[in-house]
Amino acid sequence: MLLYLSQSMKLLKPLIKNNKLSSILIENSPDMMILLDEQGKIIDCNEYLEKNTKYKKSELIEFAEPINLIVDEDRTIIQSSFKELKITNIIQNVPVRVKRKEGDSFSSIWSGITLRDNNNHARGYLITGKDISNISNLDQKLILTKKRNRQEKLALLGEFSARIAHDIRNPLSIVLISLENLKILYGSDETKQKQLDRAERSIDRITHQIEDVLNFVKEKPLNLENVLLSELLSESLDSIKIPDKVKIKIPKNDILLFCDKKQFLIVMNNLILNGIQAMGNVGTIELFFTENNDEIILQIIDSGPGIPNNVLNEIFEPLFTTKQSGTGLGLVSVKSIVEAHGGTISVTTNPTTFTIKFLKIK
Amino acid sequence: MNKSVIVVDDNVDTVGSISDFLSLRGIDILGCGKNGFEAVQLYEKHRPDVVLLDLAMPDYDGLYGLEHIKKINSQAKVIILTSLCNEYDEKKIKLFKVTEVLEKPCTSKQLEIFLKIVKIII
Numbered sequence: 364m365l366l367y368l369s370q371s372m373k374l375l376k377p378l379i380k381n382n383k384l385s386s387i388l389i390e391n392s393p394d395m396m397i398l399l400d401e402q403g404k405i406i407d408c409n410e411y412l413e414k415n416t417k418y419k420k421s422e423l424i425e426f427a428e429p430i431n432l433i434v435d436e437d438r439t440i441i442q443s444s445f446k447e448l449k450i451t452n453i454i455q456n457v458p459v460r461v462k463r464k465e466g467d468s469f470s471s472i473w474s475g476i477t478l479r480d481n482n483n484h485a486r487g488y489l490i491t492g493k494d495i496s497n498i499s500n501l502d503q504k505l506i507l508t509k510k511r512n513r514q515e516k517l518a519l520l521g522e523f524s525a526r527i528a529h530d531i532r533n534p535l536s537i538v539l540i541s542l543e544n545l546k547i548l549y550g551s552d553e554t555k556q557k558q559l560d561r562a563e564r565s566i567d568r569i570t571h572q573i574e575d576v577l578n579f580v581k582e583k584p585l586n587l588e589n590v591l592l593s594e595l596l597s598e599s600l601d602s603i604k605i606p607d608k609v610k611i612k613i614p615k616n617d618i619l620l621f622c623d624k625k626q627f628l629i630v631m632n633n634l635i636l637n638g639i640q641a642m643g644n645v646g647t648i649e650l651f652f653t654e655n656n657d658e659i660i661l662q663i664i665d666s667g668p669g670i671p672n673n674v675l676n677e678i679f680e681p682l683f684t685t686k687q688s689g690t691g692l693g694l695v696s697v698k699s700i701v702e703a704h705g706g707t708i709s710v711t712t713n714p715t716t717f718t719i720k721f722l723k724i725k
Numbered sequence: 726m727n728k729s730v731i732v733v734d735d736n737v738d739t740v741g742s743i744s745d746f747l748s749l750r751g752i753d754i755l756g757c758g759k760n761g762f763e764a765v766q767l768y769e770k771h772r773p774d775v776v777l778l779d780l781a782m783p784d785y786d787g788l789y790g791l792e793h794i795k796k797i798n799s800q801a802k803v804i805i806l807t808s809l810c811n812e813y814d815e816k817k818i819k820l821f822k823v824t825e826v827l828e829k830p831c832t833s834k835q836l837e838i839f840l841k842i843v844k845i846i847i
Binding site for chain 1: 738
């Protein structure tokens with residue numbers, strides 16, 4: 364091997380005076396080494412490259428160009444780096460993935476120098492590469508650990524917010540009930556009544572925000588049963604304060620849906636409340652229940668101004684909200700509940716239309 | 726004759742506000758308690774039309790109260806008024822044929838529904 368290498372090292376002779384030393388250095392190098400001729404064809408390599416790529420030296424020389432050792436998606440990097448090397452005489456730490464004979468690949472970084480003779484003519488190139496797969500694996504592990512830590516933190520945060528949200532409900536209920544009592548005791552004239560109404564609206568708002576958080580962090584197994592959509596809708600409308608100037612158009616037909624009633628009420632409530640708020644408490648919300656052979660489709664359309672196109676893709680993202688008092692969790696919960704039921708939800712604008720689809724169970 | 730209730734919750738302000746809320750609407754409050762044990766005593770003594778009962782209370786919880794009130798009178802009307810009802814509680818509550826399980830009202834709409842249900846049950 365040494366002999367073979369030293370023969371081809373003739374090329375290096377004018378540049379590296381001690382032939383034997385250079386051979387030893389190259390063979391024992393912890394790096395992969397490739398020697399290219401002026402045209403950039405492989406004329407030699409060290410044993411480490413053979414071992415790492417599982418190719419024999421003769422096969423590598425047949426490859427003719429190192430680019431054939433590189434995974435397809437990284438080939439342009441190598442091409443441009445080689446061009447750069449020709450101009451600058453040295454390039455360092457070019458990251459590419461190298462293909463092994465078996466087809467798998469590994470991460471590596473490569474450096475190269477131009478070999479010139481005494482007359483300063485380029486005679487070839489010495490390319491060295493470090494296998495950094497261990498480092499990349501470590502990187503991957505680090506990313507996974509970070510991800511797991513984040514999930515653990517989120518779970519803890521979820522538990523924590525659920526507890527706070529729950530603890531707030533108790534005193535909030537007392538404030539609300541006492542306020543109602545005050546209304547009967549002292550809300551005799553309009554001015555006094557107005558103060559109490561204002562406080563009451565604020566409590567409603569806090570409660571809705573807490574409910575959003577609770578619905579988002581609560582992980583509950585599905586408790587499935589057959590429910591009529593009409594029943595679901597009327598229960599939902601019973602639990603929402605519908606402003607006087609909002610009209611709700613209810614479908615005349617009815618469909619049986621296999622779902623978790625409590626969770627699906629969250630979906631209905633959120634979408635209807637969302638519509639009411641989007642319309643600024645004035646307008647019409649229309650619901651449609653349709654079914655065909657394969658699907659059950661539920662649509663909620665509001666007469667509001669529509670959703671700007673630039674936010675359309677974001678409205679199901681956690682913490683995204685356009686409302687001053689929104690938590691950005693309502694529609695996220697809606698989506699996750701629908702998906703937990705094996706359904707899909709989409710939204711289109713002008714007019715704002717939420718469409719929920721379920722595949723029929725056959 | 727006015728309809729009557731007893732209200733049981735470990736939070737004195739919850740008991741106070743709900744009692745006032747109902748009595749301002751013409752319902753007699755026969756007694757107030759702070760745990761399941763007191764709930765049973767009050768029920769035995771007053772035999773109200775309805776018991777309003779919290780679940781999570783120290784020493785003797787709402788499930789204790791529910792179980793023993795139903796032993797005294799299996800037809801007793803009990804409304805569980807809670808802020809947190811886990812699945813374990815839900816299963817146990819179902820065993821005792823409770824009249825209604827309500828979350829503590831936190832919005833004006835929920836309060837409206839609460840009053841409506843109490844009136845229907847009474």
